[in-house]
Amino acid sequence: MTGDELRKTKRLILALDFGGTKLAAAVAVPGERGFLAKATAPSPTKKSAEADRKIILKLAARVLAGRKPAAVGVSFGGPVQAEEGRVVLSHHVPGWEGFPLAGWLEERFGAPAVVENDANSGALGEWAFGAGRGTKSFLYVTVSTGIGGGWILNGEIYHGADGLAGEIGHLLIDLEGPVCTCGRRGCLEAIASGPAIARRARELLASERSVLQDLPEITAREVARAANAGDPVAERVLRGAAQALGRALAQAITLVNPGRIAIGGGVARSGERFFTWTREAARRYVPPQARVEIVPAQLLDDAPLWGAVALAERLFEGTQK
Ligand SMILES: [Zn+2]
Structure with missing residues (x-):
């Protein structure tokens, strides 16, 4: 066995993502960019915690292909008690209330496990591997079906007293x-x-005329497309959303003074003008000395999975738990 192979068998990370619409599993080697294997499945139509767990075990078996992980990192779509590795509840699926997810995984895989909510996990993923690299004070915001956020301060997730830090959507x-x-x-x-x-x-x-009227269904993506094609109604709607986001960022910047803010999620893919409007609105309400950069997130849908990798890496290093 070569040294490289030995390293891969010895220190394999299993990363799991319990998302709103899909479940995902991946394996990674510490220090390497890119997954060795990744598998995803849509959330089951009949939503239950048990069904989620069954699917995630199948995905994990597929990506591990008989190998054993040295640590397991988990991103979960809902609030968790990170220190205990326990789910508080799922925003998407009934039956998760109070479930000891880290302990359950440790039993199954014989390796230490760590659990975070998806916003914090996404933040850590972007900080370690994406748009937040090199910053001491970093805010990650995800704008899609909901709006969430996570702080990485001095290289650590900032949870706050009740795990509620970063809830910028509210x-x-x-x-x-x-x-x-x-x-x-x-x-x-x-x-x-x-x-x-x-x-x-x-x-x-x-009350107004727009190309959107010809569509069978109006989604945020269609609004962005129409806005970027010059439809004035769609443009007004998208600009209003971007300005609201900018004002919220201004509050966060004023309170915590981040060096960089990365915005991810489907709505963040609305085009460059969305970012321009967001930045302009934020600038208007922050101290002029604030040098904050507001940039697109880089890891797209994989941010929570990469955060799970970073969490598991920390188990090796003993800096967490
Ligand atoms: Zn609210």
């Missing part, structure tokens, strides 16, 4: 704004998430 933007999924009114998520963008477009179409 910053108050407009007291008179639409009702949010959290039950309050005017949160960023109720204004700038994908569903919020689509809803705002539908509202305006009741």
Whole structure:
């Protein structure tokens, strides 16, 4: 066996991602970019925690191909008690309440496991392998069906007292704004998430002419496409969302003074003008000395998986747990 092979058999990381629409597993070797193997599956139509676990074990078996991991890192789509490796609940799937996910995985794989929520995991992934590299104070924001965020301060995930740090989607933007999924009114998520963008477009179409009217279904992606093609209604909707995001970022910048902010998620793929509007709105409300860069995330859908790799690497180093 060559030294390279020995290294791969000895220190294999299993990374798992329990996402909103899909489940994913990958294996990686510490210090190397690129997965040795990766497998994904759509979330089961009949949602249950048990079905998720069955699928993730199948995906893990496929990517491990008989090899044994030295550590397991997990990104989970919902709040977790990171220190105990326990799920609080899933935003997408019933039956996860209080489940000891790290312990369950440790039993199955005979290796230490670490669990984080997907926003923190995505943040760590971007910080270690993507758009956040080299920063001491980094904020990752993901804008898609919901809006989440995670802080990496001095190389560590910042959880806050109750694990709620980085919940930028629920910053108050407009007291008179639409009702949010959290039950309050005017949160960023109720204004700038994908569903919020689509809803705002539908509202305006009741009274205004737009190419969007010819579509069978209006989604945030269609709004972005129409905006970038010059449709004035779509442009107004997308600019409004970008400006709301910029104002939320301004609050975060003013409080914590990050060196860089990376924005990921489907809505962040709305084109360069989306970023221009976001940056302009943020700039307007931050101290002029703030040198913060606002950039697109780099790892796209793989950010949480790469975060899971980085979490597991830390188990080797003994810096976490
Ligand atoms: Zn909210």
